[in-house]
Amino acid sequence: MILLTTGLTLAGCALLALSQDHNWKLVTGTAPIGRTQLVIRVGGWVLPGASLVVGIAVEDPGFAVVTWMLQLAVACFVVAMTLGFHPGLLRLVARTCSGYRRISSGREA
Amino acid sequence: MRLHVPEHFRQSMGWLHTWLGIALAAVLFAIFWTGTLTVFDREIDRWMKPELRAPTPQNVSLDETALPRLAQLDLQPGSVVWVGIPRERIPAVRLFYDEANGDSREEWLDPRTGDVIELTDSHAGSEFLFPFHFMLHIPGNLGYYIVGLAALGMMVLVVSGIFVHRKIIRDFFTFRPQKQARRAFLDFHNLTAVVALPFHFIMPFSGLLILATTWFPWSMAVPFEGDIRKLDVALLAYEEPMIDPAGEPGGPVGSLDAHVARATAMWRAEEGRGTSEPEWVAIFNVNDAKSYVVVERYFANRRVALGPDQIVFDPRSGQVIDRFRPLPVHGVSAWIEGLHWIQFDHWTLRWLYFIAGLGGCAMIGTGLIYWMQARINKTRPDPASVRIVRAIGIGSTMGIVIATAVFLIANRLIPGDVALEGVHRHDLEILAFFLAWILAFAHAAVRDRKAWREQCIAVAGLGMLAVVLNWTTTGHHPIAAMGVSAWSVLVMDLVVLAAAATALLAAVCLRRHGE
Numbered sequence: 279m280i281l282l283t284t285g286l287t288l289a290g291c292a293l294l295a296l297s298q299d300h301n302w303k304l305v306t307g308t309a310p311i312g313r314t315q316l317v318i319r320v321g322g323w324v325l326p327g328a329s330l331v332v333g334i335a336v337e338d339p340g341f342a343v344v345t346w347m348l349q350l351a352v353a354c355f356v357v358a359m360t361l362g363f364h365p366g367l368l369r370l371v372a373r374t375c376s377g378y379r380r381i382s383s384g385r386e387a
Numbered sequence: 388m389r390l391h392v393p394e395h396f397r398q399s400m401g402w403l404h405t406w407l408g409i410a411l412a413a414v415l416f417a418i419f420w421t422g423t424l425t426v427f428d429r430e431i432d433r434w435m436k437p438e439l440r441a442p443t444p445q446n447v448s449l450d451e452t453a454l455p456r457l458a459q460l461d462l463q464p465g466s467v468v469w470v471g472i473p474r475e476r477i478p479a480v481r482l483f484y485d486e487a488n489g490d491s492r493e494e495w496l497d498p499r500t501g502d503v504i505e506l507t508d509s510h511a512g513s514e515f516l517f518p519f520h521f522m523l524h525i526p527g528n529l530g531y532y533i534v535g536l537a538a539l540g541m542m543v544l545v546v547s548g549i550f551v552h553r554k555i556i557r558d559f560f561t562f563r564p565q566k567q568a569r570r571a572f573l574d575f576h577n578l579t580a581v582v583a584l585p586f587h588f589i590m591p592f593s594g595l596l597i598l599a600t601t602w603f604p605w606s607m608a609v610p611f612e613g614d615i616r617k618l619d620v621a622l623l624a625y626e627e628p629m630i631d632p633a634g635e636p637g638g639p640v641g642s643l644d645a646h647v648a649r650a651t652a653m654w655r656a657e658e659g660r661g662t663s664e665p666e667w668v669a670i671f672n673v674n675d676a677k678s679y680v681v682v683e684r685y686f687a688n689r690r691v692a693l694g695p696d697q698i699v700f701d702p703r704s705g706q707v708i709d710r711f712r713p714l715p716v717h718g719v720s721a722w723i724e725g726l727h728w729i730q731f732d733h734w735t736l737r738w739l740y741f742i743a744g745l746g747g748c749a750m751i752g753t754g755l756i757y758w759m760q761a762r763i764n765k766t767r768p769d770p771a772s773v774r775i776v777r778a779i780g781i782g783s784t785m786g787i788v789i790a791t792a793v794f795l796i797a798n799r800l801i802p803g804d805v806a807l808e809g810v811h812r813h814d815l816e817i818l819a820f821f822l823a824w825i826l827a828f829a830h831a832a833v834r835d836r837k838a839w840r841e842q843c844i845a846v847a848g849l850g851m852l853a854v855v856l857n858w859t860t861t862g863h864h865p866i867a868a869m870g871v872s873a874w875s876v877l878v879m880d881l882v883v884l885a886a887a888a889t890a891l892l893a894a895v896c897l898r899r900h901g902e
Contacts, residue, residue, distance in 0.1 A: 340691035348739035
C-alpha cells in the first residue's frame with residue numbers, strides 16, 4: 279500500500295511541476311498547450327488527493343495524514359532534483375499527458 | 388502563488404530571518420541533528436550495545452523472566468517496580484526498582500532465559516543523543532531554556548521565511564545546480580524549507596508543548612492549586628501510588644502474564660484485533676499487603692496520540708480496581724506530543740521523519756552557506772564576520788557530524804573493563820564526542836575555507852572506520868548482520884556508509900569548485 283500512495287504522490291508532484299510553464303518548457307522544449315496544461319494541473323491535484331484518500335482508507339487517519347504530508351515533501355524534493363539534474367526523465371510523463379504529440383526530444387528550445 | 392505583502396514588511400521579515408537564522412543556526416543544527424538521529428535511538432542503542440542485537444522473541448513470559456529475578460532482589464517495601472515488556476525495537480525485559488537501601492536500579496533481562504544481561508556501559512542513542520536533543524546536556528534547566536528559545540526562534544524563522552519568499556509554490560520545484568553556487572545554495576535552502584514547511588513548524592511547536600511544564604511550570608499548575616505533582620498525575624497517570632501502603636508484608640503479586648493477558652483482552656474487546664500491546668507492568672507498594680498491579684500502554688489502538696492508558700488490578704483477587712485514561716483536554720496535546728515523540732510502531736513514518744530531519748539539517752546548513760557566499764568577494768580577503776560565521780558554521784554542522792562518528796568509534800574502541808577513578812566507560816565516550824566537536828571548531832577557525840572540504844573528508848574516513856570497527860569487534864559486518872537478523876545493525880552500517888560516501892562526494896565537489 280505504501281508503494282501505491284508513494285507512486286500517486288510522486289506522479290501528482292511531477293504533474294504539478296509540469297503544470298508550471300517554465301518547467302514544461304524545460305522538460306519538453308515547447309510551450310504548453312491549454313488543454314494539456316489543464317489535464318496536468320487537474321491530475322497534479324487529484325493524484326496526491328487520491329493518495330491521501332487511500333492512506334486514510336487503510337490506516338489510522340492520524341498516521342495517514344502525517345505520512346502523506348511527509349511523502350509529499352519527499353516527492354516534491356525528488357521532482358525538484360530531477361528537474362535540476364535530469365529534466366529529461368520527466369519527458370515520459372509529459373508525453374503521456376499530451377497524448378504523445380508535439381514532443382520530440384525536448385531540445386528544440 | 389504570489390504573496391501580496393508590502394515591500395517594507397517583506398524587507399523587515401528578511402532582516403529578521405537573516406539575523407535570527409545566523410544567531411540560532413548552530414544550536415538549531417545541533418537540535419535538528421540529534422533529533423534526526425533520535426528517530427532511530429533504539430537502533431543506535433543496539434549498534435552500540437551488541438548484547439541487544441538478537442531479534443525480540445514472540446510471547447515473552449514475565450512470570451519466567453521478571454518475577455524470578457524480582458524474588459532474588461532485596462526491594463524497598465512499598466516502592467514501585469516497573470517492568471518493561473520487550474518490543475520489536477527493545478529486545479529485553481527491563482526492570483526499574485528501588486533497593487532496600489533506597490538506591491534506584493535498572494536491569495535488562497534476557498527475554499528467553501531471564502538472566503541479567505551485562506550491557507556495554509554506553510549511553511548510546513536513548514541516553515545521550517536523545518537528551519542532547521532537548522537539553523544539550525547542560526546542567527540544570529539552562530539547556531531546556533536554550534532549546535525552548537531556539538524552538539521559538541525556529542517558528543519565527545519559518546513564518547518570516549514564508550513572507551520573504553515572493554513565489555512560494557514556484558519554490559516547490561526550483562533547484563538550479565547549473566547556476567552559480569550562491570544561487571544553487573539559496574534554491575536548496577528554499578526547497579528543503581518549503582517542501583517540509585509543516586514539519587519544520589510542527590516539530591518546534593510540539594517540542595515546546597511537550598516541555599511546557601518545564602518552561603511555564605507556575606501557569607500550568609494554577610488549576611491544580613500550584614502543585615505540579617497534581618498536574619503530572621492528572622495528565623500522566625499513576626506515576627505516584629494511588630493507594631497508600633499498609634505497612635504490613637504482603638504475598639506475591641501472582642502472575643504478571645495473566646494481568647497482561649487480561650488487559651490485552653479488555654483493550655481488544657474495545658478496539659478489535661488491531662489493538663496495541665501493553666508496554667509496561669508496574670507493581671505498586673511492592674511486598675506490601677496493599678500492593679497492586681498496573682498494566683500500561685501509551686499508543687491506544689495504534690494511533691499517533693501518546694497518552695497513558697492504564698488498567699489497575701488487585702493482584703490478590705485479579706479484579707480490575709481502576710482504569711486511567713487521560714482527561715479529554717489532554718487529547719489534542721497527546722496527539723501533538725505523539726507526533727514529536729515518534730515512539731509508535733510505524734516504520735514508513737519513522738524513515739520519513741529521518742529524511743525530513745536530514746532535510747532540516749540541510750536547510751540550516753545551506754542557509755548559513757548562502758549568507759557567507761553573499762558576503763564573499765573573491766578579489767578581497769573575507770571580512771571578519773564571514774570568517775567567524777564560517778568557523779562557527781563548519782564547527783556546528785560538520786563538527787557535530789564528526790563528533791557523532793567519533794562517538795561511535797569510541798564505543799567500539801574503549802574496552803569494556805576500563806577502570807579509571809570515578810570515570811565510567813560511558814563518560815569516556817561522551818568525552819570523545821565533545822573533544823572531537825571542540826577540535827572541529829578549532830580546525831574550522833584555523834583552516835578557514837579549506838575546513839569544509841577537510842571536514843568532509845574526515846566524516847567520510849571516520850564513518851568508514853566506524854563500520855569497519857563494528858565488523859572487527861563484533862563480527863557483524865553487513866552480511867553477517869543479515870545472517871543473524873540483526874537488521875538494525877545492518878541498516879545502521881549502510882546509513883553510516885551512505886553518509887561517508889555523501890561526505891566524500893561533497894569533498895570532491897568542493898575541490899572541483901575551488902572550496
